[in-house]
Amino acid sequence: MSCDFMALATRGVQGLHPYEAGKPVEELERELGISNIIKLASNENPLGPSAMAMDAVRAVLADTTRYPDSSGFGLKRALHRHYGVAVDQLTLGNGSNDVLELIARAFLNVDDEVVFSEYAFAVYPIVTQACGATAVVTPAHAYGHNLQAMADAITDRTRLLFIANPNNPTGTVLLRDELVAFLDSVPEQVIVVLDEAYTEYATSADFPDGLALLPRYPNLIVTRTFSKAWGLAGLRIGFAAANSVITDLLNRVRQPFNVSQIALTAAQAVLQDQDYLQRSVELNRTGMQQLEQGFKQQGLGFIPSHGNFITVDVARPAQPVFEALLREGVIVRPLAGYHMPQHLRVSIGLQEENDRFLRALKKVLAC
Missing domain, CATH: 3.90.1150.10 (Aspartate Aminotransferase, domain 1)
Structure with a gap:
């Protein structure tokens, strides 16, 4: 080939390595x-998988020639009943990874910075670099988030801040009081993404529920997934919850029909299977x-x-x-x-x- 296709790619993508x-x-x-x-x-x-989810999937298979509801209204209504989050605060994704990418695409420019911790989920640097933004990686404390270091790393260029709670791959947690104190210190123009993919497994009474914190922090986005405790990893479905303005922005960059009818149906059913x-x-x-x-x-x-x-x-x-x-x-x-x-x-x-x-x-x- 005579064309240097690598040179045609954006600068951020040129330096990326695929997620393994x-x-x-x-x-x-x-x-x-x-x-x-x-x-x-x-x-x-x-x-x-949940038997209730599988029964629901079998019932909808005959309708797979039709596009799914692009808004996912049925699942959003079920999420509202289950978690108390308003329908207009919800964005659905092809797994929570998809939602993390939507957040990056909606808010990051090439001059922006993104703060996350050492030993944090590999998708955070990927979506940051793909958008041409700069990753600011703060040192961990005991393999977990050092919130003071993260707060100190915030500058006028900081646009996003990622926190996984519990953290992957180390399994460490932030408790409610320390997380709330940190959120109180973050400027409102810095969006905090609280990744709660493993929240169902964290049973401590002091573990924070990010969804309950949304009314207090308009710059907070909480992401969750059905891939772990809910057992739907192969169907790829997750969601973000945020204030309605942020949600509207995320849905502007979300691809239509980004979640399949089978995934929507299974997720709606499994929410009933306590x-x-x-x-x-x-x-x-x-x-x-x-x-x-x-x-x-x-x-x-x-x-x-x-x-x-x-x-x-x-x-x-x-x-x-x-x-x-x-x-x-x-x-x-x-x-x-x-x-x-x-x-x-x-x-x-x-x-x-x-x-x-x-x-x-x-x-x-x-x-």
Whole structure:
């Protein structure tokens, strides 16, 4: 080719690297020539989908020749009933990642800055750089957000500030009083994006509900997903809640029909399945205890987590450990890309999956 297509791309995109998702089980089985692989890499719900959601999906399959409701009004009305957030405060997305990108596209110019923490979700720098804005990464405290450092990083150029609570990939949390004090200090022209993808797993009485804080902070956007505790990762659906003016701006850049009819229907149904949610949270609680105990027995350090995953320090370069675990039929997530080269992130699985991982890890580390 004689044309330099790379030079035609925007400056921010030229320097980007694609997000590396965990490999699917089928691909690894082909590559390694093994079967019965377990995947504990992508923070998925091991319980399987809600029966109520699946019944609703089957009922709507015959109508898939039609476009979905682009406004998603039925799901928005269900979200209003469930969370108390007004319909005109809601933006739906193809997963919460889609909503995070909408926020960046709506508010970022090339001269703007975006503040987020060290060890924060990989999508924050991606959407920032894609828009040509400048990422300002603040040092973490105990693998979590250092709110004072984030406040000190705000300048006249700061447009967005991302906070994940609980944080991915470390599982740390901010409690209500410290988050409220921080929000009180942020200038109103700086938009705070509170990413609550794992909020259902954080059961502490002091854990803040971002949606309840919306009336107090007009510069706050809360994002959530149905991919984790609600068990709909494969259908890709999430939402943002904000004041109605911000919501209108997000919907101006949102693509029409960005959420499928199947996803809209499943999400609306699963909101009614409180038993499923409770079973998901309880399975996660017992699985977390199982892995913590296993790490202690093997003398391994870990970061106490409030999500549906836990990050363990294997006390050596983690990439070879990750690769050896693959050969044992166990997929986890190495964190060198987050500048944590000795850590693996492990999703909470079923009891037998957790047991198998712990046995494999002990075998690998003994070599």
